[in-house]
Amino acid sequence: MKAVSLSRYLIEEQRAKGKIPADLRLLIEVVARACKSISSAISKGALGGVLGNVGTINVQGEAQKKLDVLSNEILLEANEWGGHLAAIASEEMDDPHPIPHRYPKGEYLLVFDPLDGSSNIDVNVAVGTIFSVLRCPEGVTEPEPEHFLQPGVRQVAAGYCIYGPSTILVLTVGDGTVMFTLDRDLGSFVLTQDSVRIPEDTAEFAINASNARHWDAPVKRYVDECLAGKTGVRGKDFNMRWVASMVADVHRILTRGGIFMYPIDAKCRDKGGRLRLMYEANPMALIIEQAGGAAHTGYERILDVQPLGLHQRISVILGSKHEVERVALYHREPQ
Ligand SMILES: O=P(O)(O)OC[C@H]1O[C@](O)(COP(=O)(O)O)[C@@H](O)[C@@H]1O
Numbered sequence: 001m002k003a004v005s006l007s008r009y010l011i012e013e014q015r016a017k018g019k020i021p022a023d024l025r026l027l028i029e030v031v032a033r034a035c036k037s038i039s040s041a042i043s044k045g046a047l048g049g050v051l052g053n054v055g056t057i058n059v060q061g062e063a064q065k066k067l068d069v070l071s072n073e074i075l076l077e078a079n080e081w082g083g084h085l086a087a088i089a090s091e092e093m094d095d096p097h098p099i100p101h102r103y104p105k106g107e108y109l110l111v112f113d114p115l116d117g118s119s120n121i122d123v124n125v126a127v128g129t130i131f132s133v134l135r136c137p138e139g140v141t142e143p144e145p146e147h148f149l150q151p152g153v154r155q156v157a158a159g160y161c162i163y164g165p166s167t168i169l170v171l172t173v174g175d176g177t178v179m180f181t182l183d184r185d186l187g188s189f190v191l192t193q194d195s196v197r198i199p200e201d202t203a204e205f206a207i208n209a210s211n212a213r214h215w216d217a218p219v220k221r222y223v224d225e226c227l228a229g230k231t232g233v234r235g236k237d238f239n240m241r242w243v244a245s246m247v248a249d250v251h252r253i254l255t256r257g258g259i260f261m262y263p264i265d266a267k268c269r270d271k272g273g274r275l276r277l278m279y280e281a282n283p284m285a286l287i288i289e290q291a292g293g294a295a296h297t298g299y300e301r302i303l304d305v306q307p308l309g310l311h312q313r314i315s316v317i318l319g320s321k322h323e324v325e326r327v328a329l330y331h332r333e334p335q
Pocket residue numbers: 091113115116117118119208244245246247262
């Protein structure tokens with residue numbers, strides 16, 4: 001069977017379902033091209049001089065890694081001349097980046113986490129890029145931060161690229177979730193999984209257990225019940241995994257099911273949570289829902305949250321549907 005490249009897939013989707021306008025297709029292709037460059041830089045490791053810190057602090061107050069900065073530059077450079085965008089926002093930039101020579105029809109807003117899982121770069125563990133595409137509101141010529149503040153349901157596309165043993169691009173345009181693997185010999189992303197489906201049940205959970213003493217009661221109850229295994233109320237043993245790269249933890253869930261939690265807790269309550277709404281929670285929530293999973297804060301569906309800030313943080317509980325529903329139920333029940 002002939003390999004289906006990302007470009008061919010997008011063109012066929014555009015023709016068959018009219019789902020992907022030409023501008024959006026080109027925008028996704030530009031992002032994918034940038035991800036190939038990031039993948040290449042990462043694979044060089046110490047030989048490419050890309051490990052370690054730069055010595056600067058980003059808008060989140062976190063030390064920037066050389067690869068955070070480089071990935072951001074690669075994505076900016078690729079997209080600012082693409083002509084399909086009105087503005088770009090990133091984890092690594094305080095404010096939106098305007099497009100210098102905006103094509104009159106540049107009607108999209110691109111938001112990204114250029115390098116997710118930064119703490120794993122120097123130890124050679126999988127990292128990734130997460131992106132979200134929104135429509136620029138009608139009549140807006142110079143987008144301001146407020147124009148990005150649209151609930152996740154309004155995303156027209158979302159995806160991530162994981163740089164692991166292989167480089168895989170996962171994409172949704174709101175019509176299912178698909179995966180492409182980078183063929184380094186051909187230099188192109190090739191479709192390797194159509195219609196990704198997450199099993200509704202699971203016996204695997206992911207949470208940073210070092211925060212256990214800060215957790216709220218519903219999360220503690222859920223994890224305690226998993227840990228009790230066969231002898232507890234769940235009547236089955238659970239496995240636990242935590243990569244500390246959201247892309248890698250989400251990728252495992254898309255591949256074999258599971259639940260991922262970075263819930264709001266006493267430690268991060270004043271910030272609203274740990275993970276970022278616009279370029280981590282929202283794109284991942286769309287990808288997960290489009291694969292039959294669920295994504296919740298514990299109190300509401302992530303995609304329904306009205307963002308209040310570009311770099312807003314939020315509680316995240318996502319993955320196998322029945323497990324996410326169970327955690328949400330524990331949040332509703334009186335403790
Ligand atoms: O350090 P912790 O608590 O394990 O947090 C890990 C989480 O932080 C993140 O690395 C944050 O992403 P960035 O590297 O883009 O800041 C997530 O990918 C991951 O789920």
